[in-house]
Amino acid sequence: MSGKASVLRALHQGRAADDPLVLPGPWDAASAAVFADAGFPALATPSAGISASLGYPDGQGTPAAEMFAAIARIVRAVDVPVSADVEAGYGLPAEELVERLLDTGAVGCNLEDSDPVGRRLVDPREQADRLAEVRAVAGPELVINARVDTYLRGDRTTAAAVERGRLYAAAGADCVYPILAPPTQLAELAERIALPLNAYCKPGGPSPRELGVMGATRVTFGGGMQQQALEAVKDLAAGLLR
Template sequence: MGTGADVLRALHHGRVAGDPLVLPGPWDAASARVFADAGFPALATPSAGISASLGYEDGEGTPPGEMFAAIRRITRAVDVPVTADVEAGYGLPPAELVERLLEAGAAGCNLEDSDPSAATLVDPVRQADRLAAVRAAAGTALVINARVDTYLRGPRTPAAAIDRALLYAAAGADCVYPILAPATHLTTIAEAVRVPLNALCKPGTPSPRELGALGATRVTFGGGLQAQALEAVRAMAAGMVG
């Protein structure tokens, strides 16, 4: 039987248009169990959702020890592979980052190409070198999803995203994630990069199935599901006060 990473990696391949891998984002063990019990074959933790649940701002405001502990509670609660959003890696050397992810039970990870201290894009060659070092340390034990932040930090064009995504794929990334890319850009990016493409689904954007038809192999939700759950709690609280 394959490892969690083997299972997760296989879920990215052989998919048809309109049938992307949909990965809900649990923020704690209880939400992870709900998603796994609903039949989702894998899960993807959101840094924003976990940070909010722990009382921190997103953007590496959560102490690494608390983030990895939260990931471990989630992986321990379910029997499906879990890929973890670890932002830009918390300044950890690649080997230590991989070690901590594996200790937490993660089958994969998101790594972004923003510099959290400056809110700017990292040099793409430098980021590709870091991804290659993570791949070398992990071997096949992690599915690496390389986030491309050009639509977040600019320039917001398919060409800019493709240039970075190609470098990251060549460095060993299993998947690329041009976060906030307009749905109309997904086909162009997917056709150019030729590795699985992650798209973000949020209110006001096409559905996961529609994103899949446009070229997304994998669909995630960032911290959106945790935010929706919190809105439901807020409404309950308002009703109790009223």
């Protein structure tokens, strides 16, 4: 196993409830360097933030080549492990997806269980088979964060998320990410799925530390950090016209 993959996997283990793994979401090399210099032990790229920086709406046609190139630039800019959000995998077969991910230098990935075209949930067993293929090809070289989109696509029950989470755990996922799960459900999800749980931290919601106490092992921010940075740029631009 590569050193950085081993480091990233270990960062998910043995964490205190009030000390979750906080992974900022860089959208380019410059923002990645800022987060790494601040002392964060690893980073997790957001597809939404990178897509916005490249001029594409999230989930609506960012070319795979541009996404992988952006991830590679981020990885080159820092010494810490980087996990990459590659949405649903851009329709690539597992072998090519893993090859292209590893070529960027990333040692982790997000894979979501929504169909990006129809914006519907993929059958959970089909997604589990897909994750198993990725695991078989990657071995221990990728830390797989399996995103569960039931809360995003309308079924907000813990039962639906747990069913998918357990299937993905059995398929070899290292972490499960029930995006938009209510914080009050995190503890039950973590207990029943029995894998490190990734929670989404959104502005105005619980802090990363609070999400950890509520059951999250890992906290990410989606495209929120890029959006906040853009708001600061808007304020800067407005100030120049005063």
